[in-house]
Amino acid sequence: MTKQRRPGASKHLGEAGILARLLTHVPGGDRVEVGPGDDAAVVDLPGTRLVITTDTMVEGFDFLAHTTCPRWIGHKAAVQNLADVAAMSARPIALVAAVSTPAGTPADWFEQVTEGLTRRAGEDGAQLVGGDLGRADRPTLTITAVGVLREGERAVLRSGARPGDVLAIGSPALGRSAAGLAAVLSGRVQVKGDGTVVIAPGKGGNPAPPSHHATTPLDPALNTQLEGLVAWHNAPDPDLSLGWTSGRAATAMMDLSDGLVRDGGRIAVASGVQVDLHATALGGDVDALAVSASALDADPWDWVLHGGEEHAMLATFAPGAVPQGFRVIGVIREHVGQSAPRVLLDGEPISGEGFDHFG
Amino acid sequence: MTKQRRPGASKHLGEAGILARLLTHVPGGDRVEVGPGDDAAVVDLPGTRLVITTDTMVEGFDFLAHTTCPRWIGHKAAVQNLADVAAMSARPIALVAAVSTPAGTPADWFEQVTEGLTRRAGEDGAQLVGGDLGRADRPTLTITAVGVLREGERAVLRSGARPGDVLAIGSPALGRSAAGLAAVLSGRVQVKGDGTVVIAPGKGGNPAPPSHHATTPLDPALNTQLEGLVAWHNAPDPDLSLGWTSGRAATAMMDLSDGLVRDGGRIAVASGVQVDLHATALGGDVDALAVSASALDADPWDWVLHGGEEHAMLATFAPGAVPQGFRVIGVIREHVGQSAPRVLLDGEPISGEGFDHFG
Incomplete structure (x- = not known):
């Protein structure tokens, strides 16, 4: 008051x-x-x-x-x-x-x-x-x-995806924000006022009291990657202009804020369709995070499939009409049967903690 | 997080x-x-x-x-x-x-x-x-x-008041929100979830422990007025349409959010002028609050001059051009000398706690 x-x-x-x-x-x-x-x-x-x-x-x-x-x-x-x-x-x-x-x-x-x-x-x-x-x-x-x-420009909604469309993402690498969050939650990260990231050596989990856990000196390459991931989590820098440039051709679009499975599910529900993610299309994203995932005792697939706060453009396009800046990561299928999952990975339901947690 | x-x-x-x-x-x-x-x-x-x-x-x-x-x-x-x-x-x-x-x-x-x-x-x-x-x-x-x-419609800014203009307010009664706030701060007001106002009898100040102060049963008319003031403080209901209807003719305009003296001063500073409030024009506002002011040991002039959160349109108009819905409460003068006050009452500087507090 x-x-x-x-x-x-x-x-x-x-x-x-x-x-x-x-x-x-x-x-x-x-x-x-x-x-x-x-x-x-x-x-x-x-x-x-x-x-x-x-x-x-x-x-x-x-x-x-x-x-x-x-x-x-x-x-x-x-x-x-x-x-x-x-x-x-x-x-x-x-x-x-x-x-x-x-x-x-x-x-x-x-x-x-x-x-x-x-x-x-x-x-x-x-x-x-x-x-x-x-x-x-x-x-x-x-x-x-x-x-x-402007007059004549249509808003691209979440509801326009059609079976046969492809799912594409306007980002070269997924899972970075979730990986940065995991680093932050490990308790080993401190960020100074100017954005300098300090990562304490240690083996996963919360900060290790010196006498209880063996700590390993941090590999400089790993350190650099973790720094980058923490920075990306705190200040993600997606190419948003894709939304109002080539993304205008999308049949459906949203920004990736809660992870591929959850947000893919939102497009699927709004459009009355099913999303089938391609594991091979996401393999590079997973591989790029493998070293950090190992250091943080995490599964990089969790980060790539369920990690949010990327804010990249997640869109569906008619097949063959995927514009520059987007890469295909899945396909849109008919959703047959009320109980069928909304999001699949290579045709299979996605199991694991991530999905249950967010679902 | x-x-x-x-x-x-x-x-x-x-x-x-x-x-x-x-x-x-x-x-x-x-x-x-x-x-x-x-x-x-x-x-x-x-x-x-x-x-x-x-x-x-x-x-x-x-x-x-x-x-x-x-x-x-x-x-x-x-x-x-x-x-x-x-x-x-x-x-x-x-x-x-x-x-x-x-x-x-x-x-x-x-x-x-x-x-x-x-x-x-x-x-x-x-x-x-x-x-x-x-x-x-x-x-x-x-x-x-x-x-x-729309094209051709100008935004009415705070900076357009000119010497000779009149200051007007788009409200029939000022000081109500401040009076309601005083009632609330007296500790005697309780508001139920449905907006029912309950006012405990007592003599000013904080809730009186029964044995320490004589309490006087609350005059029903006073009770009704206090209820109305508390409701107005919490849910003020000014005629905002004045802003985009007759207020379009104003030379300067703002909403009354921090009190006549403070907001009048803002128009004065932005426009490089001085505001002279008319005591007689505000006498009715003060009189209407006298009973509540007495019950709350307050000066109703403080509420009328310094009370905020009315959100009524406060505007200046060329003399003779004050439209319906507004009433004149002052005049705009030249501001002569850097140290001259920005707001006067009948040509005199405004003293008192209120002004110092808000100034």
Whole structure:
């Protein structure tokens, strides 16, 4: 409860000073008629239909402060939301950010979050145009992203996949975010404020008390791979432009946020079809993660099949019409019988913890 | 940190069931091409420029659970955001809602918040088109509202007030939200889940232990007024349509969120002018609150001058051009000398705790 609205509440953080620093990361633009500072932002619309999505990240639930850094938090918040706009085959144009933090959060934190957000958004042509600063017990970011579709441009939904279509992914490597999450959850990862990843040597599991477990010095190549995976988990960097460029030809599309099996299942349910994943098409993804999986006592197939937060474009196309940037990883079949699984791997049901957990 | 994105996290709340109930409050509409359920919503745009704003409410910081009810929380979240769109003289068209709650929050809570939100938004022609459910320690709502301006329609900014203009408010009574807040903070107010307000008798201050203070039975008329003020604080109901109808003629406009002195000062600073409030024009507002102010040991002038969260349209107009729905409460003067106050009352600086506190 405040006597003032939230901008007043964040006076405690030195709102004016913080805002002034944040705004150095918010460039104006031809399309921005009114930017931050008035009641709302005004943005010129190069289209006739608005595409809009919103998503919240709460520290402790959606990320852990000590295993990420402010710049990555902003980056990931941007990607999560821009991916939803892209997955409708719409070009993102603007974002607003509501940021709530405990009292005493340093101005640097806000600035770096904003920098990560605006930089990644800028790569996709979207601008931060407004926001709200306020108080909360834990750092909390809610981003809303908007995009547009012009007259005659259709939104690509999840429901358009047809038997005979192929399933394709707009990413060269799957499972990286899940692998990075596993590294983070191993307790061996610490991330410094500037994004430097420090990985303690050790054998899987939680941090080993020195006297209890034998630790093995970390292979430099493994160390580098784990660093990259932790960075990818915290700041995934998919090519979202596929959504509003070649992805426009898709019969169905979504972004890969909860893993191939779960998200493939969503397309299957929405379209009334069945997805059959090709193991050979995913073998390279699995092999690339084998060393890290071994170090973390994990099954790389779990990461590739069930790992989420990649935010790459997952789409179906008519056979023979798969555009550049996408690679085929499965096929769409008729869904025969109510109890038939929605997602198969080489024609077989997918078993294992991952599927039960997410299903 | 979750292995899944937030929709997965809220599985614990029975997401599918909760969503199904929420969606009964989300009517479709001619303008909604894609509603909830896909990656993003798609909304037809009856204009060429987008007006967008976002605002967060966190339980314990922006409202207190035991002094409001879920329907009011949704209502107030809608009003706060729609008011910002209206204050740009734009007609709101859509909202998205990101709602984060502790595990175990009952489905009723979500449904009533959604009902309060959609009902109030619907009165202004705006539809809830999407959202995000997730976990947090405290109930947290972030609403993003969007509106449109057509070709040739200008956004009314805070910066257009000119000396000689009059200051007007689109509300019949000011200070009600602040008075309701004072009642809430007195500790004598309890609000039941259905919005019933219970006010304990007593003399000001915190709840009086029975043996320590003489309590006076509550005058029924006072009780009714306090109930109304508490309801108005929790669910203010200003006429926002003034913003995109007669308010279009304003030279400057904003919504009254932080009190006349603070918000008048914002218009003054943005426009490079000085605001002189008329005491006689505010006398009726003050008189209407006198009985409650006496019961709560408060100065009703503080509520009227410094009370926020009314969200009525505060606007300046050329003299003689004040449209229906607005009443004149002051005049715009030249701001002479850097150290001159931005806001006066009958030509005199405004002193008192309120101003220092908010200034």
